[in-house]
Amino acid sequence: MRIVADIAPQRFGSSVALAFRLALREMRGGLKGFYIFLACIALGTAAIAGVNSLSQSITGSIASQGRELLAGDIRFQLNNRVATEEEKTFLDGMGAISVSSSLRSMARLPDGSNQALVELKAVDGAYPLYGSLQSEPAAPLSASLAKDGTQFGGLVAPLLLERLGIKVGDDILLGTARIRVNGTILREPDALSEGFGFAPRLLVSTDALAASGLVQQGSLVEYGYKARIDNGASVPLIRKQAEEQFPSAGWSIRTSANAAPALTANITRFSQFLTLVGLTALIVGGVGVANAVRAFLDSKRGVIATFKCLGAPASVVVMIYLFQILFIALIGIVIGLVFGALIPYVAAQFLAGILPVSTGFQLFPSALGMASLFGVLTALAFAILPLGRARNVPATALFREQGFERARLPSWPYLVGAGLCLALLGGLAILTAYDRYISMVFLGAIAFAFIVLRGVSVLVSALARRAPRVKSPALRLAIGNIHRPGALTPSVVLSLGLGLALLVTLALIDGNLRRELTGNLPERAPNFFFVDIQGTEIDGFRSLLQTSLPDGKIIEVPMLRGRILAFNGVDVGKMTVPPSGQWVLRGDRGITYAKNMPENSTLTEGEWWTADYNGEPLVSFSEEEAGELGLKIGDMVTVNVLGRNITAKIANFRTVEWESLSINFVMVFSPNTFAGAPHAWLATVIDPNATAEQESAALKAITNGYPTITSVRVKDALDIINELVGQLATAIRAAAAVALVASVLVLAGALAAGNRARIHDAVVLKTLGATRSTLIRAFSYEYAILGLSTAIFALFAGGVSAWFVVSRIMTLPSSFLPDVAGLTVVIALAMTVGIGLVGTWRVLGQKAAPVLREL
Template sequence: MSAATAIRSLRPFLALRLALREMRGGLKGFYIFLACIALGTAAIAGVNSLSQSISATIASRGQDILAGDIRFELNNRVATPEERAFLDGLGDVSASAGLRSMVRLPDGSNQALVELKAVDSAYPLYGVLESEPARPLSDLLSKQGDVYGAVAAPLLLERLGIAPGTEVLVGNARIRINATLIRESDALSDGFGFAPRLMVSAEALATSGLVQTGSLVEHSYKIRLADPSRVASIRTEAQSRFPAAGWSIRTSTNAAPSLNANITRFSQFLTLVGLTALIVGGVGVGNAVRSYLDGKRGVIATFKCLGAPASLVATIYLAQILMIASIGIAIGLVIGALIPFVAAQFLADVLPVSTSFELYPSALGLAALFGFLTALAFAVLPLGRARRVPATALFRQQGFERSGFPAWPYLAGALICLAALAGLAVWTAYDRYISLIFLGAIAFAFIVLRAVAFLIGWLARRSPRVHSPALRLAIGNIHRPGALTPSVVLSLGLGLALLVTLALIDGNLRRELTGNMSERAPNFFFVDIQGHEIDGFRSLLGDAMPKGKIIEVPMLRGRIVALNGEDVNSRTVPPGGQWVLRGDRGITYAKNKPENSTLTEGAWWPADYSGEPLV
């Protein structure tokens, strides 16, 4: 090995030793650097750790959340004898029914909408139902005379202004609320509720008279399997034996798919927000590195005068930057790791999140990778400029403002880091199309803000001469060589853009939900009116509101079981359209097209249509 080769092989160790000596003076000048990296890393680590915590808890508590190993759900009908025999052969079965109805006080003084859930004596197969007072569910729902027991959510008692022990009416059934509902383990798997829960027995629901042909009722059959290892094969067997059943099948490994999907989407949104904060901080990283290197002009000059090659100088300060970035990332990871534990103290009552402290290595690793890529992407260019400055220029106290663009390897390195940052954001995204739009918007914002910074400098350079020395110096500092105008405009512009974007999203959602409510929303909305009741209902409305406008839409509920003649379970559906197939849909058979509907293809059936049923 030649002497030159030996010296080159020792350069990394020499650079590391010199970098460590340089850092003996502390982190002065790098506090902004540390804050930018730590905050951005903490945001990404915390959001993804919380998302994984919720997903892991759902997976580990799948049986409790589903209240079974597997669930079969049918809309508007009970299982046929053949279907029920098949389900009974799988293990212990708990049947329940859910629908929306009105509960009213016997004297008619008050009423409220409820999510009615009727359960059998086997409920729940897994998990627990907590109530106040704490008594067996069978006792709370038992019948005393002609009055059935019930458990109600506290919100329902508050809306009706009553206390436990009060009797109410549900359809034709008289119900006594014996306890308030504290926790219902399978509430998450039942989906979003529009009203507070009222839980009754299956016998009480049958007595109420609410379940008739055409009633909107979801019948669920939750099963504790005799052989839990058969979960995967049972779905296939059920679909092959009963292809026209139209039931929705869910297993404990995917107990709350809608919640999982919403958490994933929300975490992607917050991850992109965190990435924006990290990129905004990246501009601060570039400024901090540049200012630090500008303050090290004498040291760099000394290195070069003693014969240190430019590559060694760049390696020394690159090692320092990586060490300082590591400190900032470590701080961010510690904060991010604590976020799920802290959030659990506030979310445990509404979301399945673990209250014990756990680490999520993949989330922390992803955040660390984002942090390192950001630090490198914005620090490489100042290093490249410092590398090109000759020692003579440094001794004359000239900074880096006239050093121009760095050498092409540094430009290429910065571009590679930015490309890796963008690729990582797209690759880890739930919706890659949104990620691409987001990254394109950031790139466009960079271009626009750089153009704005150039325009500000151009205007300052051509502004009339002012008499005030302070103002003249201020204007001169805006356009002088090496001015921080581009960096300041970029940082403020991106930060403001992020805040404005969040405000616009919030404002658009609020306006969409409430902006035209008074103009378009009806005063009353009635559902589940049976065919034999419609004439009397029209007469009642006509007497109460002679000049009122009544819009009727006949409707039934159903699931899509085939798409273009193929079983939907055998087709690959994009994530954006899977929600259509997950639950039941509203289907109208109105004679005329509803006023607020748009027909995108085909023709509406004739008002006097008579023939084969279309649904």
């Protein structure tokens, strides 16, 4: 009687307290019916918490170890020229200075029998100013690089020993210098800050580089001046002074606060992608939340009716179950946060030798807090509507377990509440994203997918309703189950649709990339790139290459390096540039000049200059990059080349086929722009029919004949890229697996939500004479039809999404891969039929008497 009295109408505060007490009391029976709810929330929360915690761990380590990663407090980088005396005086005033030179070159055996591309780095005696270089065998760096008679010492990456078939203690040739390999590099402190390299490292002294003869007029050399600030001066202030005193220096300045910006940006972008995948898993799990809440409240119809018979207002009933849902959601979130917090610790054990991560256990409150907020909003967004429907359960349900009242939408406050939670969920995803445009497109695609999936379920039901009568009783029953009131069709299609569509999208992207890298691209790409060809060598180089590859097509262009400083007089550092266009402004770019338009380009706007043009400097800009930077015909571009600032007017835009891997440039200048400027040449040779033996002979001939020319075999570079894509694909597949697991959970929840109706159907049919085998076949047909329908949608949606990413974003050829389609259909059928039958088996064993008694 106490409960009856408490349930009587009362003030709001008392109602909340009472609902809270009753919610706790009813939860004494355990979490039965909420396991799928828990799993869905925990999985999505763990994915978001783990990805963002790992991202913060890596970026935080980069920031905290900035001095070691940069090997200095500040670095000034110059391309193709050394610092002037005035610039050196300024640099020396900061404190201790370490000078290094970096370039790509060829290392070869003394007998000329083998050669390999290397990332050459020459350092002075002050290197490194911070951190330490570790080698095997361990020895002071000065001793490892010291000169002994006519040969110099060097350290190499272990991979170079493998490629050249040598060991520590052997000699190699670098240009005209002999290098004794004194050890292998275990750890190079500033390797990450210097970016990704396509070849193994060779570390020598600056004296060895000078003796090699590699540095000539126009050679592509990066000179790094790293400083250790000894006078306590402010690093940002020094940077500002350098920019003001030497506005035309053209140097790239980087501080220890941002030691590896490209790595940091890439990690941030990839973490955003994985966060969106985790959000997809959470949203897919939200459907599972809705199904689980609906199934739970459906099982509580009698309890809800009892509360109403005892005088409880509908609002109190809703609050009782809202509190329970929040309790369960919090438990799921806590479980997800525990696993998410452990992900950086586990990942660090594998990444410690690759990235600067701490192997100790750390918590990242902001990442965990963001994941918690995502989890709470998802639980509320998808639980409010089932709660609104539970509010409408009539008291008569107490007397008849099987309700036949017509389903209807909840009242408008519940619709508004669910919409508000979804809006907050989307707003949070956009607000926390690195690229908000991509996040908005992603969320829009998710919302569109929900609408389309609803349309798919309606279409499947309509087709089933209009299907001709079949002779098989089991198949006829299956078709009827698809379109009858209360059918599982909407739940199953929605449960599987998003997860399978995401899986198809990622699989098609991965497949197209791999096919392009291993098949089509190598067929179209040049066999070799040749860099640092001097003007005095170009004729002899061409003759030697024609002898080695007589059927090869040789393309030669002048090559300089320049860094974009301003557009229309505005410093690019003060401009807001979208992430897709930032690479053009990051560091120096290769540039060239030409009388005629490059053969692999198409003019899209403007006019090309005449062959004898001699007016103001003009430049042709890549159309896609110009659009990303907001440029138009007639805009002025200021570029620093060899320490000189050159301003040119954009004369035209042209398309560039970057995917061909031919010689391409963002900027092509009119010839008069660089009249008299020293430069080297860049060349390619294309011979699709050349054998491996012919390529090897050509490489050997060029390397031995012109040791200062750098030769890059494109297939070797593609192998490295393919390996990186494979590693990236592994992470993408793992992320897709999270979404797929969420789909499985949601599907199980959808089937559980329909169990009460299934039990009723099975009992009635068995009473009328249906056998267990007939029912099993009927349910199998039903699940197979639904799985096949969903797979068709996933193939279409995933195919369109993958085409957009590969064709429009990556600008690569895209095609539909039938093997992916077949695998998707198999997965869909296995999941729907398998999980459906597992859930149905218990239904078929239900005793008839208890069910019939409630009818």
